[in-house]
Amino acid sequence: xxxxxxxxxxxxxxxxxxxxxxxxxxxxxxxxxxxKGDHAGAEKVVFNDAKWQRVSVPHDWxxxxxxxxxxxxxxxxxxxxxxxxxxxxxGRTGALPHIGSxxxxxxxxxxxxxxxxxxxxxxxxxxSEPEIYWNGKKVGEWKYGYSYFYFDxxxxxxxxxxxxxxxxxxxxxxxxxYPGAGLYRNVSVIIxxxxxxxxxxxxxxxxxxTDAVAKVNIKTKVSGENTRLLTTIFxxxxxxxxxxxxxxxxxxxxxxxxxxxxxxxxxxxSPYLYxxxxxxxxxxxxxxxxxxxxxxxxxxxxxxxxxSLNGKVTKFKGVCLHHDLGPLGxxxxxxxxxxxxxxxxxxxxxxxxxxxxxxxxxxxELADEMGFLFLAESFDExxxxxxxxxxxxxxxxxAEKDIVxxxxxxxxxxxxxxxxxxxxxxxxxxxxxxxxxxxxxxIFHREDPTRPVTVGMDQVKATIxxxxxxxxxIPGLNYRVHLYDEAQKKFPQGFILGSETASTVSSRGIxxxxxxxEKMKQYPDFQSSSYDLEACxxxxxxxxxxxxxxxxxxxxxxxxxxxxDYLGEPxxxxxxxxxxxxxxxxxxxxxxxxxxxxxxRSRWNTKDTTLHILPHWNWxxxxxxxxxxxxxxxxxxxxxxxxxxSMGVLKKNNSTPQNRYRLMWMDVKYEPGIVKVVALxxxxxxxxxxxxxxxxxxxxxxxxxxxxTMSADGEDISFVTVSVVDKNGIPCPTATNQLKFKVSGAAxxxxxxxxxxTSLEMFHNDTMKLFSGKLVVLVxxxxxxxxxxxxxxxxxxKSGFIDLLVK
Ligand code: GAL
Numbered sequence: 166x167x168x169x170x171x172x173x174x175x176x177x178x179x180x181x182x183x184x185x186x187x188x189x190x191x192x193x194x195x196x197x198x199x200x201k202g203d204h205a206g207a208e209k210v211v212f213n214d215a216k217w218q219r220v221s222v223p224h225d226w227x228x229x230x231x232x233x234x235x236x237x238x239x240x241x242x243x244x245x246x247x248x249x250x251x252x253x254x255x256g257r258t259g260a261l262p263h264i265g266s267x268x269x270x271x272x273x274x275x276x277x278x279x280x281x282x283x284x285x286x287x288x289x290x291x292x293s294e295p296e297i298y299w300n301g302k303k304v305g306e307w308k309y310g311y312s313y314f315y316f317d318x319x320x321x322x323x324x325x326x327x328x329x330x331x332x333x334x335x336x337x338x339x340x341x342x343y344p345g346a347g348l349y350r351n352v353s354v355i356i357x358x359x360x361x362x363x364x365x366x367x368x369x370x371x372x373x374x375t376d377a378v379a380k381v382n383i384k385t386k387v388s389g390e391n392t393r394l395l396t397t398i399f400x401x402x403x404x405x406x407x408x409x410x411x412x413x414x415x416x417x418x419x420x421x422x423x424x425x426x427x428x429x430x431x432x433x434x435s436p437y438l439y440x441x442x443x444x445x446x447x448x449x450x451x452x453x454x455x456x457x458x459x460x461x462x463x464x465x466x467x468x469x470x471x472x473s474l475n476g477k478v479t480k481f482k483g484v485c486l487h488h489d490l491g492p493l494g495x496x497x498x499x500x501x502x503x504x505x506x507x508x509x510x511x512x513x514x515x516x517x518x519x520x521x522x523x524x525x526x527x528x529x530e531l532a533d534e535m536g537f538l539f540l541a542e543s544f545d546e547x548x549x550x551x552x553x554x555x556x557x558x559x560x561x562x563x564a565e566k567d568i569v570x571x572x573x574x575x576x577x578x579x580x581x582x583x584x585x586x587x588x589x590x591x592x593x594x595x596x597x598x599x600x601x602x603x604x605x606x607x608i609f610h611r612e613d614p615t616r617p618v619t620v621g622m623d624q625v626k627a628t629i630x631x632x633x634x635x636x637x638x639i640p641g642l643n644y645r646v647h648l649y650d651e652a653q654k655k656f657p658q659g660f661i662l663g664s665e666t667a668s669t670v671s672s673r674g675i676x677x678x679x680x681x682x683e684k685m686k687q688y689p690d691f692q693s694s695s696y697d698l699e700a701c702x703x704x705x706x707x708x709x710x711x712x713x714x715x716x717x718x719x720x721x722x723x724x725x726x727x728x729x730d731y732l733g734e735p736x737x738x739x740x741x742x743x744x745x746x747x748x749x750x751x752x753x754x755x756x757x758x759x760x761x762x763x764x765x766r767s768r769w770n771t772k773d774t775t776l777h778i779l780p781h782w783n784w785x786x787x788x789x790x791x792x793x794x795x796x797x798x799x800x801x802x803x804x805x806x807x808x809x810x811s812m813g814v815l816k817k818n819n820s821t822p823q824n825r826y827r828l829m830w831m832d833v834k835y836e837p838g839i840v841k842v843v844a845l846x847x848x849x850x851x852x853x854x855x856x857x858x859x860x861x862x863x864x865x866x867x868x869x870x871x872x873x874t875m876s877a878d879g880e881d882i883s884f885v886t887v888s889v890v891d892k893n894g895i896p897c898p899t900a901t902n903q904l905k906f907k908v909s910g911a912a913x914x915x916x917x918x919x920x921x922x923t924s925l926e927m928f929h930n931d932t933m934k935l936f937s938g939k940l941v942v943l944v945x946x947x948x949x950x951x952x953x954x955x956x957x958x959x960x961x962x963k964s965g966f967i968d969l970l971v972k
Contacts, residue, residue, distance in 0.1 A: 187444075187454045188357035193271055193329070194221050197348070201226065201267045208298035210328045214270050227263035227346040228494025230927040234742045236260050237337045243739070245551065245589055245623060247702055256745035259343030259732035261494075263292075266334045269348050273327045275356065283357050283388070284322040285364050287315040289526055290350035291333060292495065298330040308559040310335075310344060311488070311522035312567045313574045315364055322356075339554040341545065342487055343732035343746075345495025350525055360389025361453035362445055363417075365573035369441055370615050374463040374475065379428035381461065383421045383441055387414065389452065394419045396443040400429070406439070430475045431460025431579040433515040436536035438579070460533060460579025466617055466639065468659020471721035474538070474582070480714065481538060481722025482769045483516030484509060484751065485665055487731035488525065491746075491754040492916035492928035492943060494732070499527045500882040501943075504871055506535050508752060509728055512762055513769030518664070518724040520621075521545035521588040523571050532580035539578065540619070540664075540724065542585035543571055547601050549591035565608055572612035584609045584618045585664070589643055593624040599633045606637065621664035623703070629655045639721075644668065646709050653719055663713070663723030668704030670737060670748035671695045673759045673920050674898055674937025676780035680793045680831070682706065685737045691923045693737070693748045695760045695779060696795065698823075701736055707764055708822035725765070730754040735922055746922045753920030755941040756884065763797040764827065775799050776844055776855045781898035781937075783859055784835045792835035796828040800844035800852065805830050808838040814845065861891035863900045866957050866965030868942075874970045875912065875946040875953075882915060883969055885942045887957050889935065900938040904959040906931045908944050911951030911971035915943040946971045 198217040206212055237258045242248040275284070286304070288295065293310030296303060300323065305316040321327075335346055355364070366386035373380040383396050397408040411419040429437040438458050445453040465473045472479055490501045502525070509517070517524075517532060518540040532539045546556040547564070568586070575581060586605040592598030606618045617638030625648045628634035640656045641664025642649060653661050670693040677686075677694035686699050693699050700706050704726070713720050730750030738744035746754050751761045763777035777797045784792055794812070796803055805812040805828075815828045823829060828842075837859040844853040867888050875881040889900045908914040916928040919936035926933050933940055944955055950972045958964040 187451055188355060188361065189276070190353055190355050191273070192351050192353045193273065194351070196271060197222050197224070198270045199224065199226065199267065199347075201265060203266050204268050207268045207270065208303070208330045208332070209301045212270070217270070222269070222348040222352055223350055223496040223498070224269075224347045225345045225349050225494030225496040226267055227261040228492075228496070229929055230261055232260045232743065232745055232925045232927070233262060234260060236262055237264055239338055239552070241552075244591075246736070252740050254739045255742040256735050257342075257733055257739060258340050260743075260745040261343060261732065263335050263344065263346035264337050266332060267347065269331045269333070271329045273329050273354055275322055275324055275327060275354075277324050279322050279324050279356060281359065282319065282322070283317065283359055283361055284319045285315050285355040285357075286318045286329070287313070287353045287355060287364070288348075288350070289313050289352070290523070291331065291348055292335065292345050293339070294334045296332040298328075298332075300327050308563050309556060309567050313523065313526075313570050336554040338552050340733070341552060342734045343489055343495075345489060347496075349495040350497050358389070358452045360387070360392050360445060360447050362387055362443060362455045365570075367441075367443065367455060367457050367577065369457050369459040369577050371459075371461045371463065374428065374430065374461055377427065379425045379461045381423045381425055381441070381459070383419075383423070383443065385419045385421070385443055386417055387419065387445055388417065389447065391447055392452065393446050394421065394443055395446065396421050396423065396441055398423050398425060399440045399442065401438055425461060428461040431462040431533075432474055433536035433538060436460070436534060438533060457577050458530075458533065459577050462579050464582050464616070466660065466721070469719060471660045471719060472582075479515070479538075481516040481662070481724065482514055483518055483538070483540070483722060483724040484514055484728030485518045485520040485724045485726045486728050487520060488522065489732050491729070491732070491756065492918035497525045497527055498880065498882060499531070500875075500880065502528050502531055503535075504884055505729060505756060506531050506537065508756060508758070509537070510535060511770065512751070512766045513771065514728065514765070515769075516540065516722065516724065517728070518542060518585070520665070520727075524575070526574070529575055529578045529580060533578050537580055538582045539580040540583045540585055541571065541575060541581050542588060543568055544587045544590070547587055547590045547592045547605075548597070549594075551591060564605065568605065568608045569612055572609060576613050582616060583639060584613070584616055585641070586618055586620055588621040588665075589623040590620070593622060593628050593633055596631070599631050599636065602633050603636055619662060619664055625652055641665075644704050646705055646713060649713055649717065649720065653717070660719045660721050662721050663710060665726050666710040666723040667700070667707050668726045668749055669697055669700050669706050669761065671697055671699065671759050671761060672748060672922065672937075673753045673757055674781060674939070678790070678792070687737055687741070691738045691741050691744045696793070697761050697764060706823075707761065708826045711768060711826050712822050725751060728752065729756060730920065730922065738922075743923050743925050745925075748922055754922070755918035755920040755939075757886065757920055757939055757941060760795075760797065767797045767799045768826065770799075774853060776803075776842060776853050778840055778842055778855055778857050782837070782840050782857050783897070783899050785837075787835040789834050789836070791831075792833055794830045794833045794840060796842050798828065798844060801847070802845040802849075803828050804843045804845065805833070806839075806841040806843070807833060808836060814849075858895050860895040860897045861893070863889040863897045863902055863962055864892040865890060865963035866904070866959060868955065868957060868965040868967040870967055870969060873968075874972065875944075877911065877946055877948055877950045877971045879946060879948040881946040883912075883944050885944060885955055885967060886939060887935070887942055887965065888939045889959070889962060896938055898938045900935050902959045902962060903932060903934050904940070904957050906942050907956045907958075908953060909956075910953040911949060912944045912946050912953030912969060915945040917942045944969060
């Protein structure tokens, strides 16, 4: 054992040393100077930015608000929503001040020997239309704010200080949701030798996977002459599994195959990851080294059977996600993404669609590690517009480049099992669109022959007629539950994906009476009911998708719109200020679960039990009035009691989609007290119970941290759920107290969010009202270890405290 340990230390030391002499990666997070506006001359080296704001990147300049009705007001008819008359849409893009230009400047210090090296400047996303200047010289530009892109700046890189300046411009009428603003993902500089592995130059695939053996194929594009490539595979414990040395490049590409015996396969249940370390030599000199994390897994899409992962038929229990992180805006943060994905895991979700654009690298890393199947999407528009200043302006020039970058940058992630070239593109109409669909799909195939391509289609009839749907690898239907059968008959693929489903709307903790199914229902308070019976004119409630998923073996899964609420698109209140964020989420903008979370969990999470009661039971003034009680549960049957009185036993049945998936006591008359549900097994035996209770007046504040320990990296965030309870500790579900937050010690206050889509309180201010009795406070670690304390106070309430450890 001791010997092995020494051996490992030697390897580690060797790789460290090799690493330092081969390439250096500088992530440019700190010391940026930022200013909104045009600023003539800001690209130059000599420029007075002394008064500019100092920021760190990832950064979203618009998330600090204020919310303003006049930002990006769009007077339009949303055609894909079936609207024919233009009306004024406030809040469609979040009502946050993201329109206009801004500059970022930074000083990048490069080492002595930088001349003769290869220097790459990499952006993982810049919102939007970035223009990049290096030492005053324009070195490149891009258009699409969601793309990853890089430039080789070797010829301009200087020893010592270099000036990097980036101009970004956001137009109005450019988006259908909050796009954010700024350098919202990482920017880095990579310094390597002339003889080196190309940026995104490696492609690791597993063309043969059996229980006994896997063939790992590694294609590596390199620069420089007389090179040889040594690639070694390590398992998750760092144990060497196999290696291959290649001396003959084909063109500038090495092609290696390495055998892995009894491979541990990657899957959502067991997301096992390997590493391929490739070292490029000239003679005995190590010139470059690159590590690629990969998984061994096989995917297959077949008529009748659908999607198989490692030979096992697997349905997508997925959600669509926009890129914003609620109170953080679009500034990417790994801790926030991890928390979202933990919430999704607990719900039993196994798949994510990055709607309608490129996912962050951080999200893909987490999907690999935590086990999510990933549908990576590219565009919401092709050549035909949805919004005046949308992607159609760039489509002809950029579509291929954007896809190439998406695929090359992310194709080694085992989580990605499908690409999407578009969402509900208006090009579904007309012959040109069919050609575009084929063209884009072929680019994906050329860049990655291992994964299929889909398009989320809403114009199902048109795509059946035109051949658009038939040519896709995977026909994806957005909504249109009534057309699944016809599409299955007419499309040749033999299966259908619910690429976007449900679009049910609800506000956490808000219930409306009478309880009836509604489309586009609006209420004076601009909230939607959490009885989960309200959808849009084009969409449906979850149960209707469940029926298709359960009864049609050729339906290969669904991606629910959406896993979390997002900024912008406040349907059904698109015209109602101050609505400024969505109602579609299974979880709210703060990441707090709505009731719907438990409906999906009762179906998707097959490991744990679910027994959830709604609505809350604080209905002063409704005494004696009909107040239906729903239970979302994996159990088939249950008995409901109000203050000990039985309301009867209900059993799921096939009479309606709702009766099949929910237990609904429709005639309950409200009286304050205790609502108890007892779940019954098939023999009528009680197997589990749950209860909720009418609360008294708000008395004290309770804090619950999602994580009590954070890393001292200055980026980690703990999400603390804040609620108020009565003097007996019963949660007060209707409380709206104004609270105040104070963080001291080794962390700082970052933001708060209560999930109310109509709230105009800014996230970064240290005060906010509770919404339906709750909100979430984000506490961010500093860079040195210690203890942090969060204190939450409110008038007339006993304060809440929590200690967090930063290490
Ligand atoms: C879909 C669209 C999504 C979102 C959703 C709302 O048609 O693809 O981006 O707008 O509707 O229901």
